[in-house]
Amino acid sequence: MEVSDLGLFIDAIKGNSSYDFSNYSDKSLKRRIERLLVENKVNLKGLVHKLRKDKEFLEQVVKDVTVNTTELFRDPEAWQEIRHRIVNKLKDKESINIWHAGCSTGQEVYSFAIMLNEMGLFNKCNIYASDLNTDVIDFAKKGEYKYRFNLNYLSNFDQVLKENTYNYSEVVDVEYEKYFTIDKKTDKIQMKRFLIEKPIYKKMDLVKCENTFLIPFDIILCRNVLIYFNLGLQNKVIDFFHKNLKTNGFLVLGKHESLLGYPENKFDKKGKFYRRKDA
Ligand SMILES: C[S@@+](CC[C@H](N)C(=O)[O-])C[C@H]1O[C@@H](n2cnc3c(N)ncnc32)[C@H](O)[C@@H]1O
Numbered sequence: 001m002e003v004s005d006l007g008l009f010i011d012a013i014k015g016n017s018s019y020d021f022s023n024y025s026d027k028s029l030k031r032r033i034e035r036l037l038v039e040n041k042v043n044l045k046g047l048v049h050k051l052r053k054d055k056e057f058l059e060q061v062v063k064d065v066t067v068n069t070t071e072l073f074r075d076p077e078a079w080q081e082i083r084h085r086i087v088n089k090l091k092d093k094e095s096i097n098i099w100h101a102g103c104s105t106g107q108e109v110y111s112f113a114i115m116l117n118e119m120g121l122f123n124k125c126n127i128y129a130s131d132l133n134t135d136v137i138d139f140a141k142k143g144e145y146k147y148r149f150n151l152n153y154l155s156n157f158d159q160v161l162k163e164n165t166y167n168y169s170e171v172v173d174v175e176y177e178k179y180f181t182i183d184k185k186t187d188k189i190q191m192k193r194f195l196i197e198k199p200i201y202k203k204m205d206l207v208k209c210e211n212t213f214l215i216p217f218d219i220i221l222c223r224n225v226l227i228y229f230n231l232g233l234q235n236k237v238i239d240f241f242h243k244n245l246k247t248n249g250f251l252v253l254g255k256h257e258s259l260l261g262y263p264e265n266k267f268d269k270k271g272k273f274y275r276r277k278d279a
Pocket residue numbers: 066067068069070071074101102103104105108130131132133136204205206207222223224225228254
């Protein structure tokens with residue numbers, strides 16, 4: 001697929017909706033479009049024609065080009081750091097506002113909620129979550145996941161909650177049933193109601209840089225989202241997060257993401273995380 005082909009696709013979306021993929025990284029976008037062509041049995045011209053004519057199809061294509069891979073306690077070592085290097089520092093606050101930007105199907109949201117409950121902070125935390133894709137938000141709200149396909153959820157859970165890498169003498173036994181039920185017959189993991197009822201979900205397009213939650217945050221997690229944007233858009237979104245963090249608030253990015261190329265005077269690097277710098 002040529003760059004000009006990519007341009008045709010991006011223009012068709014942009015010209016017929018409010019979505020703008022102009023500043024997504026080419027590589028991932030190309031791969032997703034190629035898959036779309038195969039799945040829809042059309043060539044690029046046919047795809048562009050359909051995007052112009054069929055609003056419902058366009059909405060579906062927008063959902064299909066975004067990557068929704070996620071898991072419970074993804075990158076367990078990062079969660080140990082979030083616990084000890086971030087949340088511990090905020091634990092004495094009256095309330096803590098947390099935003100999962102690009103929450104996908106909700107596993108990251110429930111991971112944090114579970115961890116907060118183990119730390120005794122669940123009730124004082126306000127949890128917000130957003131994504132561009134309304135299908136994944138609907139999925140997240142149900143809190144129901146496949147069991148056999150996701151056995152690593154349990155080992156991640158054990159690694160984060162039962163092994164305390166910051167204090168080896170303290171090994172706690174946390175039962176899965178405290179947070180979710182496992183039904184092997186129906187192949188389901190079901191998050192408990194108190195977890196499902198906690199987050200406020202909203203559709204939000206990060207490209208637009210509008211915080212429709214209308215509040216500032218103590219912690220913003222935007223993990224494994226910026227890798228799909230080009231450097232210009234990454235910096236624009238990071239700037240937007242900076243503005244929507246409270247004084248000394250934390251920004252958490254994915255394992256392979258960083259603030260490289262972003263002005264150094266705006267954030268302090270704290271281990272793998274970033275803390276808003278305020279004069
Ligand atoms: C790979 S998932 C990451 C999920 C989770 N944060 C994690 O790390 O496991 C990326 C998510 O970003 C969302 N996304 C992509 N572009 C977006 C945009 N412009 N605005 C909001 N969300 C977006 C996708 O729909 C997808 O659910």
